Amino acid sequence: MDQVLRQKPRQSFAGLWNISFGFFGIQIGFALQNANMSRVFQTLGSSIDDLPALWVAAPLTGLLVQPIIGHLSDRTWNRLGRRRPYFLAGAILSALALFLMPLSPAFGAPLLFAAAMLWLLDASLNISMEPFRAFVGDMLHADQHAAGYAVQTAFIGAGAVVGSIFPWFLEQAGVSNLAADGGLPGTVKWSFWAGGIALFTAVMWTVFTTREYSPEQQAAFAEEQARAPAPPVDALAGKSYRASALWIAAGVAVLLSVDWAGFEKEVLLLGALLVAYGILSALGIGLARRGRTTNMLSSIVGDFSGMPPVMKRLALVQFFSWSALFIMWINTTPVVTQYVFGSNDTTSVAYNEGANWVTVLFTVYNGVAAVAALLLLPWLSRKVGQVMTHSICLTLGAAGFLMFFAVRDATMLLVAEVGIGIAWASILAMPYAILASNLPQAKLGIYMGLFNVFIVIPQLLVATVTGSIMQALFPGEPVWTMLFAAASWLVAAIAMLRVKATLPHAGQG
Known part of the structure; x- marks a missing residue:
């Protein structure tokens, strides 16, 4: 790749494999987190109503990390390349968090330590994940974007299958599935440790089997030169402070409403984030007005306010899509153990059988996603x-969530996971393929990072607001969250129909 190229060469299947194989390991980490953290928190003494507050660490880290990593990776070039330094750093930190998580009971405040490890794990996974999204766009010609994200989605599904099924597999192999003396079950501990090794190995595969295009080669690609936009930060200096004031006012209103409306205390975090964004956007505008447009804050604020139309409409779809997913990850274990297996007692055989069945359910939807990504979605x-x-x-997928609301048979829930798995495959592939083909290459990292904000914001809302709503309307009845999830995906399906008008190429419709 030392010569100057005028067009990105097409990648073979082996090339597509190497580009995305690291995501197999990253998704093992996410799957272990998604399928087991509610179980870990409940085993360490958390109540159902406290789960959203403990889970809030995950989306908050994504909100902070992804735009920053996207901005930095667009501007990075060293011996490892542009994106691969972040793959490596994220893999090391993720493996460390997965190793330490099962040791939580040995610390003086085990629940707090587990929440801290969740924070570290999610931040580290995001450090690797965000550049992987941009990496496909970096390495592939536009006509291979759909194939590239399909292969990436297949690896995501396969990694999630491995991560989700491992506790069940270990139980079948004779490892204890019961928590004893305040500790975590052996199935959970060994799953996290094995997952850390698998994650690190998979990411290293991509690091050592790929070589990125140099900045000069990227600049030489004619199609990317034609799409190079005027930096949105240039328009930031002309913006007023009105929008910043409105963000701050909204945040203050949320903060004041907590006591007035009796919301759960986690809602304070939502208000604080709104105020913080209002302040940061005002600072970014102020810096731009003084001609200081090269700093990270002004660049991120400018890119956020100047998102292309296709990205704005897809952002709405992402918001409702990921609201439902976060509801699922938080509440599937309480719903299945309580309504299908009939127990809330984390020390009981019934509860732990139900919790392990959740890992089977998650394995099915991820396995379906892997197959759908390669066969159903392209067709x-x-x-x-x-x-x-x-x-x-x-x-x-919405139909699958409705089954969780109505069905009380464990085996029948496998049918629900088929619909959810198909939706999951599409969520991981279609929006990114559309974006990669319609965004400027030079800013792909920051735009992918900002796009993922619309994954994080709904998760924060679910973590802060859903608990208050459920406590007020359906205390102790988590099954109602599945109805909210179904409605959320139906709204996303309708919102998706508005995206087509923003696409310049008819073939993308």
């Missing part, structure tokens, strides 16, 4: 286009 997108494909898949 369906050729027939009806990427926009309609995503809308249809989200509707199938």
Whole structure:
């Protein structure tokens, strides 16, 4: 790759494999987190109502980390390349968090330590994950973007299968599945330790088997030169402080409403974040007005306020898509153990059988996603286009959530996971394929980071607001969250239909 290229060469399947194989390991980490952290928190003494507050660490770290990593990776070039330094750093820190998590009971405040490790794990996974999203766009020609994200989604599904099924597999192999003396079950501990090794190994595969295009080569690609935009930060100096004031006012209103409306204390975090964004955006505008447009704050604020139309409409879809997913990850264990297996006692055989069944359910939806990404999505997108494909898949996922609300048979819930798995595959592939083909290459990292903010914001809302709503309307009845999840995906399916008008290429429709 030392010569100057005028067009990105097409990658073979082996090339597509190497580019995305690291995501297999990253998703093992996410799957272990998603399928087991509610169980870990409950085993360490947390109540159902406290779970959203403990989970809030995960989306908060993503909100802070991803735009920063996207901004930095766009501007990085060293011996490892542009994105790969972040793959390596994230893998090391993620493996450390996965190793330490099972040791939580040995610390004086085990619940607090587990929450801190969740924070470290999610931040570290995001350090690796965000550049992986941009990496596909960096390495592939536009006509391979859909294939690249499909392969990445297949690895995500496969990694999630491995991460989700491992506790169940260990139990079948004779490892204890019961928590004894205030500790965590052996199935959970060994799953986290094995997951850390697998994550690090997979990411290292991509680091050592790929070589990135140099900045000079990236600049030489004619299609990328044609799409190079005027930096949105240049327009930031012309903006007023009105929007910043409105963000601050909204945050203050939320903070004041906590006592007035009797919301859970986690809602204070939401208000604080709104105030913080208002202040940071005002600072960014102020710096831009003084001609200081090269700093990180002004660049991120400028890019956020100057998002392309296609990204704005997809952001709404992402908001509702990920609201439902976070509801699922928090509440599937309480719903299945309480309504299907009939126990809330974390020391009981019934509860732990139910919790392990959740890992089987998560394995199924991730396995379905891996197959759908390679077989169903390419076929369906050729027939009806990427926009309609995503809308249809989200509707199938909503039907799966409705089954959780109505069905009380453990085996029948496997059918629900088929619909959820199809939707999950589409969520991981379709929006990113559309974006990678319609965004400027030079800013792909920051735009992917900012796009993922719309994954994080709904998770924060679910973590801060849903607990208050459920406590007020359906105390001790987590099954109602599945109805909210179904409605959220139906809204996302409808919102997706508005995206087509923003696409310049008919083939993307």
